[in-house]
Every structure is written in structure tokens, then in C-alpha cells.
Amino acid sequence: MSLYCGIACRRKSFWCFRLLSTYVTKTRYLFELKEDDDACKKAQQTGAFYLFHSLAPLLQKSGHQYQAPRHSLLELERLLAKFGQDTQRIEDSVLIGCSEQHEAWFALDLGLNSSSSINASLQKSEMETELKGSFTKLRKALFQLNTKDASLLTTAQALLRWHDAHQFCSRSGQPTKKNMAGSKRVCPSSKIIYYPQMAPVVITLVSDGTRCLLARQSSFPKGMYSALAGFCDIGESMEEAVRREVAEEVGLEVETLRYSASQHWPFPNSSLMIGCHATVKPGQTEIQVNLKELEAAGWFSHDEVTTALRKNNPYTQQQNGTFWLPPKLAIAHQLIKEWVEKPSCSPLPA
Numbered sequence: 001m002s003l004y005c006g007i008a009c010r011r012k013s014f015w016c017f018r019l020l021s022t023y024v025t026k027t028r029y030l031f032e033l034k035e036d037d038d039a040c041k042k043a044q045q046t047g048a049f050y051l052f053h054s055l056a057p058l059l060q061k062s063g064h065q066y067q068a069p070r071h072s073l074l075e076l077e078r079l080l081a082k083f084g085q086d087t088q089r090i091e092d093s094v095l096i097g098c099s100e101q102h103e104a105w106f107a108l109d110l111g112l113n114s115s116s117s118i119n120a121s122l123q124k125s126e127m128e129t130e131l132k133g134s135f136t137k138l139r140k141a142l143f144q145l146n147t148k149d150a151s152l153l154t155t156a157q158a159l160l161r162w163h164d165a166h167q168f169c170s171r172s173g174q175p176t177k178k179n180m181a182g183s184k185r186v187c188p189s190s191k192i193i194y195y196p197q198m199a200p201v202v203i204t205l206v207s208d209g210t211r212c213l214l215a216r217q218s219s220f221p222k223g224m225y226s227a228l229a230g231f232c233d234i235g236e237s238m239e240e241a242v243r244r245e246v247a248e249e250v251g252l253e254v255e256t257l258r259y260s261a262s263q264h265w266p267f268p269n270s271s272l273m274i275g276c277h278a279t280v281k282p283g284q285t286e287i288q289v290n291l292k293e294l295e296a297a298g299w300f301s302h303d304e305v306t307t308a309l310r311k312n313n314p315y316t317q318q319q320n321g322t323f324w325l326p327p328k329l330a331i332a333h334q335l336i337k338e339w340v341e342k343p344s345c346s347p348l349p350a
């Protein structure tokens with residue numbers, strides 16, 4: 001779908017109207033909603049709401065899959081009235097996207113601000129009955145959601161968590177106020193504007209040309225190995241962070257590296273995962289595991305990794321005691337799959 005937009009450009013004394021793509025009109029619309037509180041409030045009238053309770057999204061299960069139901073403003077108002085809650089609460093919602101037809105999508109947490117945890121949990125189960133779903137831990141549900149819902153819910157949870165944790169100005173100590181879309185918070189006293197943040201993390205699949213290096217932390221589920229990951233230090237470039245993390249965690253020097261792709265990762269707080277492939281200096285492949293950071297690390301052959309990717313069912317592999325890899329949705333999985341498909345693509349010097 002494309003729309004003619006009001007934007008016109010003057011070229012050689014003719015007015016020509018440029019056809020804007022659906023994507024462009026959608027991003028312009030979302031930008032407007034973030035900047036204009038009145039437009040955003042209006043968008044709520046025809047919008048749809050994803051519901052959360054204490055950062056757990058409302059999901060409905062059908063077979064082995066989860067679905068995230070959306071509710072209209074009217075349905076939400078009825079629900080709040082039924083549970084004796086003020087409709088003012090809708091102003092806590094955050095904008096998380098919109099459809100191609102410009103139906104704005106919001107997320108609202110009905111559990112976060114409850115003053116009593118006993119009341120909150122009572123209300124939670126009653127709401128679940130009313131809504132014919134369950135507020136499910138995102139970590140549990142993430143891998144059983146379709147990619148679109150998974151991406152929307154991780155964005156929503158990250159934004160709701162950020163607002164919950166940034167209620168006060170770090171300079172004045174006064175309460176901050178969110179804008180209608182939830183794209184920022186402002187301190188009325190110090191005038192400081194706070195924007196939602198993500199921490200940059202590099203995640204690197206190291207190869208020696210024929211094998212790839214996988215590692216596990218003690219906090220990982222039993223048997224799961226992944227690529228090396230680490231938070232960027234302040235002042236570092238992505239390249240510097242990759243070199244440092246690989247040296248810190250396994251005692252190897254990166255020779256070449258290549259950026260692959262990035263991903264927002266909501267756990268435990270919002271990270272921007274920057275995915276890379278790296279190679280180490282030939283003949284310098286002896287791993288020295290930093291046991292403060294990792295439980296184990298090792299080189300895995302192309303055959304071993306290919307087999308693990310093919311049979312990547314955590315439940316059976318955990319029981320067999322064999323090693324297994326992160327699920328499809330994780331960028332680590334994508335990096336490993338790329339390496340299996342093209343183990344010797346040529347990266348740039350680090």
C-alpha cells in the first residue's frame with residue numbers, strides 16, 4: 001500500500017508529488033504521535049492495547065503457540081470499570097507501533113503501580129479469568145510467539161520497565177512525567193528530558209577457519225552453549241569491545257572481524273546486541289577460560305555445530321546431556337547458522 005502525502009517538491013517549476021511508501025508514511029505517523037500528545041491521545045480512540053501485569057504480557061494459548069490479544073479502548077475502559085479502576089490509568093500506556101492502516105498499538109501494565117502485592121495478585125487472576133488468557137513471563141513465552149508478536153512484546157516490556165524504573169529525576173529527586181506516547185520523561189523542576197535507553201552489547205562468533213568457539217555461563221540452561229557476549233565499556237567502539245571481550249573471556253586475540261546484524265534483547269534490561277563474526281590469529285587458538293565470566297568454552301567442528309543446529313530442541317538435548325544452541329529468535333543462533341552456511345567468508349582486519 002502506498003499513499004500520496006502532502007509533501008510536494010518543486011522541480012524545474014513543476015510541482016511533483018512524490019509517492020511515499022507505506023513504510024515511510026507509517027514511520028512519519030509514529031513520529032507525529034511521539035511528538036504530539038493530542039494526536040497520540042486521539043490515536044488511542046481507534047487504537048489497540050496489549051495488556052501486561054507486572055511486566056508479564058497477557059497471552060492466549062492455542063495448541064503449542066501463544067498469541068498476544070489486543071483490546072480496543074472501549075474494551076479496556078469496561079475492564080477497568082469492572083475492576084474499580086480509574087480510566088486515567090490508560091495514560092500510563094506506551095506507544096509501541098502501528099498497523100499499515102495506522103491503527104496505533106499501545107501497551108499498558110495493569111500490575112506495576114499496585115500498592116499492595118496481595119491485591120495485585122488477586123486482581124491478576126481475576127483479570128486472567130475475565131480476559132481468557134494468562135499473564136505469562138516473557139522469557140517463557142518468547143520462543144513460542146510468532147516473530148512479529150515477539151518483537152512487539154519485547155519492545156513493550158522494555159519500554160514499560162524503563163518507565164517503571166525512571167519515575168524520579170536523578171538531579172532534582174522530583175517525579176518525572178511521561179509524554180503521552182511514552183517516548184520520553186521530563187522533570188518539571190530541572191527540565192531534564194530522559195529518553196529510554198539500551199546498553200550496547202557485542203556478541204561475537206569466533207572462528208579459527210575450520211572450527212567455531214562456543215561458551216557457556218553458569219547461569220545458562222543446562223547444556224546450552226552460545227557465542228561470546230559482553231557489554232561495551234564507555235568510550236569504546238564496537239571493534240574495541242569485540243577485541244577486549246574475546247581477550248577477557250577466552251584469552252585470544254582477534255585478527256579480523258565482520259559485522260553481521262543487530263537485535264534488541266530485553267533480558268535482563270534492554271540491550272542492543274551487535275552481532276559479529278571474528279577470526280583469531282592462526283596458530284594462536286589455545287583457549288584460556290576466564291572462570292569469573294564463563295563456566296566453559298571450547299572449539300566446535302563444523303559437523304558438530306551443523307548436527308546441533310539440526311536437532312536444536314532444548315528439551316530433548318537437555319535430557320540427553322548433549323550440547324545445544326540458543327533458539328532461532330536469538331541473534332546468537334543467527335550468527336551460528338551463518339557460520340555453518342558460510343564458514344570461510346572474508347572479514348575485515350580488526
Ligand SMILES: NC(=O)c1ccc[n+]([C@@H]2O[C@H](COP(=O)([O-])OP(=O)(O)OC[C@H]3O[C@@H](n4cnc5c(N)ncnc54)[C@H](O)[C@@H]3O)[C@@H](O)[C@H]2O)c1
Binds near residue numbers: 203232267332
Ligand atoms: N540474544 C542473544 O543471542 C544473546 C546471547 C548471549 C548473551 N546475550 C545477552 O548479552 C548480555 C551480555 O552478556 P554477558 O552477561 O556475557 O556480559 P559481560 O561479559 O559484559 O559480563 C557481564 C558483567 O559485565 C558487567 N557490566 C558492564 N556493563 C554492564 C551493563 N551495562 N549492564 C549489566 N552488566 C554490566 C557486570 O559486572 C556483569 O556482571 C546479557 O545480558 C545476555 O542476556 C544475548
Ligand SMILES: [Mg+2]
Binds near residue numbers: 229
Ligand atoms: Mg560475557
